């Protein structure tokens with residue numbers, strides 16, 4: 001029999017990428033790439049093991065394999081990812097939604113009874129705003145970002161998920177107080193310090209938007225300080241502020257929030273045991 005079967009292609013992928021990624025990850029990559037290119041779901045794919053790949057699909061897969069070898073994130077190659085049970089379009093102008101951010105969304109949902117209004121600052125793909133809106137249809141959700149391309153991606157996701165969120169282009173670092181009020185404010189701002197770059201993987205460092213990730217070593221809490229101050233003007237009395245945070249700066253974050261006039265400050269660890277989320281109430 002000539003040609004390559006799906007099973008053979010998967011084995012080939014494993015050997016091509018084995019020096020770069022762990023085996024379990026390559027298997028998952030292979031499955032998701034094949035599903036994407038062949039436009040089938042996981043069950044259909046399992047029944048196709050001995051089918052031959054046509055030339056066109058094989059060429060596409062070869063291109064993607066090369067990209068994976070160069071550390072291009074799989075989510076950018078296939079153009080989407082799952083977040084809190086929903087599918088989001090992603091591209092290099094937005095951060096790929098992380099599992100720890102799902103944990104933040106989960107905390108907010110379990111902690112609150114459908115607030116009237118909510119603001120997500122630095123929405124990126126819109127993953128926080130849209131997954132909260134999906135669970136709280138009556139909440140008026142607003143989402144800010146400084147990047148036009150991110151806002152476009154978030155709006156596309158809103159259309160695909162049939163959710164109504166108000167997207168606004170706002171540079172939070174240069175935002176004078178607004179007269180609006182929100183019952184809840186959430187943000188996952190850039191928080192990785194330049195000094196932490198050495199610990200980062202090539203797929204993140206070389207392909208994800210640095211404006212969504214990095215802050216200067218000299219003022220790593222600039223976004224948090226600015227947002228906490230702004231929130232004293234636009235958060236309802238006794239309203240809640242939620243942040244995803246840098247795991248090494250939980251202590252500094254607690255002090256910052258206390259000094260800015262918040263109480264009931266609570267820090268939670270993510271699934272990896274790292275200080276990752278913070279909640280504070282305006283007093």
Ligand code: GLN
Pocket residue numbers: 098188189190191192204212213214244
């Ligand atoms: N947790 C992300 C990472 O380490 C960073 C997210 C962020 O900066 N907001 O890749």
